[in-house]
Amino acid sequence: MYDFAFQTPASVSDAVKMLADDTEAKLLAGGQTFIPVLKQRLNKPSVIVDLNGLGLSGITSAPDKITIGGMTTHNAIMSNPDIQKRIPGLAKMASWIGDTQVRHRGTMGGSLANNDPSACYPTAVLAIGATIVTDQRRIPADEYFQGMFTTALAPEEIVTAIEFPIPEKSNYEKFRNPASRYAMVGVFVAKGPAGIRVAITGAAQDGVFRHTAMEQALATNWSADAIKGIVTPADGLNSDIHASAEYRAHLIGVMTRRAVAGA
Amino acid sequence: MVLQVNGQRVSLSLEPRTSLLDALREYAGLTGTKKGCDRGSCGACTVHIDGRRVVSCLTLAARAQGKAVTTIEGLASGDDLHPMQAAFLHHDAYQCGYCTPGQIMSAVALVQEGHAGSDAEIRENMSGNICRCGAYANIVGAIRDAAGRA
Ligand SMILES: Cc1cc2nc3c(=O)[nH]c(=O)nc-3n(C[C@H](O)[C@H](O)[C@H](O)COP(=O)(O)OP(=O)(O)OC[C@H]3O[C@@H](n4cnc5c(N)ncnc54)[C@H](O)[C@@H]3O)c2cc1C
Ligand code: FES
Ligand code: FES
Numbered sequence: 001m002y003d004f005a006f007q008t009p010a011s012v013s014d015a016v017k018m019l020a021d022d023t024e025a026k027l028l029a030g031g032q033t034f035i036p037v038l039k040q041r042l043n044k045p046s047v048i049v050d051l052n053g054l055g056l057s058g059i060t061s062a063p064d065k066i067t068i069g070g071m072t073t074h075n076a077i078m079s080n081p082d083i084q085k086r087i088p089g090l091a092k093m094a095s096w097i098g099d100t101q102v103r104h105r106g107t108m109g110g111s112l113a114n115n116d117p118s119a120c121y122p123t124a125v126l127a128i129g130a131t132i133v134t135d136q137r138r139i140p141a142d143e144y145f146q147g148m149f150t151t152a153l154a155p156e157e158i159v160t161a162i163e164f165p166i167p168e169k170s171n172y173e174k175f176r177n178p179a180s181r182y183a184m185v186g187v188f189v190a191k192g193p194a195g196i197r198v199a200i201t202g203a204a205q206d207g208v209f210r211h212t213a214m215e216q217a218l219a220t221n222w223s224a225d226a227i228k229g230i231v232t233p234a235d236g237l238n239s240d241i242h243a244s245a246e247y248r249a250h251l252i253g254v255m256t257r258r259a260v261a262g263a
Numbered sequence: 264m265v266l267q268v269n270g271q272r273v274s275l276s277l278e279p280r281t282s283l284l285d286a287l288r289e290y291a292g293l294t295g296t297k298k299g300c301d302r303g304s305c306g307a308c309t310v311h312i313d314g315r316r317v318v319s320c321l322t323l324a325a326r327a328q329g330k331a332v333t334t335i336e337g338l339a340s341g342d343d344l345h346p347m348q349a350a351f352l353h354h355d356a357y358q359c360g361y362c363t364p365g366q367i368m369s370a371v372a373l374v375q376e377g378h379a380g381s382d383a384e385i386r387e388n389m390s391g392n393i394c395r396c397g398a399y400a401n402i403v404g405a406i407r408d409a410a411g412r413a
Contacts (some may be wrong), residue, residue: 006279006325028323035282035321036302048279064390075315099391100376101309101318101369167304180304 068107089170117207119189129194167192171263269337286324306392350409358396379410
């Protein structure tokens with residue numbers, strides 16, 4: 001790890017100013033992705049700006065939505081009774097991220113800013129049609145994800161919260177890599193204000209995507225049987241030591257049927 | 264910076280990039296906490312910060328300031344082992360012992376979190392701690408035993 005200066009801003013606007021003043025400055029949330037990146041010397045920030053202690057963590061439940069602060073940990077999300085009751089698929093997802101140690105520090109804002117092609121949260125955000133709230137604006141899920149490790153965020157923009165409308169049904173199924181517990185394929189299904197949506201992670205090179213063939217079939221008939229015959233083409237899917245593209249294509253079908261059956 | 268480790272104030276002069284793991288091992292002389300992968304995958308470096316288990320290799324020491332850090336050295340009182348330490352001894356829950364401090368720190372927290380209900384629950388919630396020697400069966404036995412007695 002290269003050396004850097006460590007700054008603890010007093011407010012979000014203070015943090016934004018630190019980023020604007022120095023293009024080499026970078027934000028630190030839970031550090032569960034960023035510290036490994038720094039250790040591999042893939043990034044050389046001059047200043048690390050700590051997002052802790054700025055009041056960005058917390059969960060509030062309103063009649064039409066649940067708002068999750070950018071610095072809220074996976075552990076806080078999985079144990080929140082409102083999320084467990086109103087968006088059960090999201091609580092389940094958080095409880096399957098990494099392991100307990102990772103969940104105590106990793107945050108939703110950090111995961112969404114990073115947009116790893118196998119990260120879990122992007123599927124929930126896209127399928128439920130959540131809104132990413134930053135210090136500057138509100139970004140709809142449909143505009144936010146722009147390919148592997150790429151989002152609509154500007155370099156000095158901070159994710160302050162994520163707003164989830166309440167779906168009528170939601171569920172997540174994930175085929176976990178047995179060692180790392182990352183998604184080899186993860187599928188989020190939702191029936192809600194954004195319509196019927198199926199979002200997939202871990203499978204495609206560009207990261208999260210919507211499976212429109214599954215969505216159309218589920219719109220006529222919300223059942224695992226309705227999507228039984230749908231074959232997902234393997235073109236453009238990832239092949240690595242863990243699974244071939246064909247295997248991932250098959251897993252998408254199995255995981256989606258399980259997610260619908262359990263929703 | 265000043266860290267609070269096992270109830271004691273430790274004053275250290277560290278670069279901002281120092282991980283809590285390196286601060287403990289290389290600067291505070293507390294070598295009980297082990298470095299396995301140094302990237303969050305193995306759990307050998309598990310410690311508690313304000314009672315919650317975290318991997319110290321992915322925590323900057325600077326971020327632990329003002330918080331209570333507990334390491335394996337802080338569990339026993341004098342010669343009296345913590346019940347989890349005693350259970351690991353009793354069940355022979357290790358071979359080489361390298362992963363053991365992390366396993367024990369994780370196990371103590373797991374019982375406090377209320378996740379020792381069944382063997383399956385113990386296994387799922389110990390998933391962040393890898394044992395290269397494969398002592399898992401006896402680790403689960405030790406945790407089940409210590410949880411029952413706690
Ligand atoms: C062993 C292990 C297993 C894991 N398994 C999974 C898994 O199964 N599924 C999964 O989805 N993830 C998994 N993760 C990743 C984990 O969820 C991370 O916590 C998450 O990807 C990053 O969150 P963080 O808070 O740690 O962010 P950091 O690592 O601190 O930051 C990540 C990046 O986002 C930027 N950033 C952080 N917060 C903000 C913000 N509020 N606004 C703008 N930019 C910001 C940072 O500058 C940095 O570039 C795993 C990690 C580990 C170590
Ligand atoms: S050394 Fe920290 S998790 Fe492996
Ligand atoms: S006892 Fe050797 S690694 Fe666990």
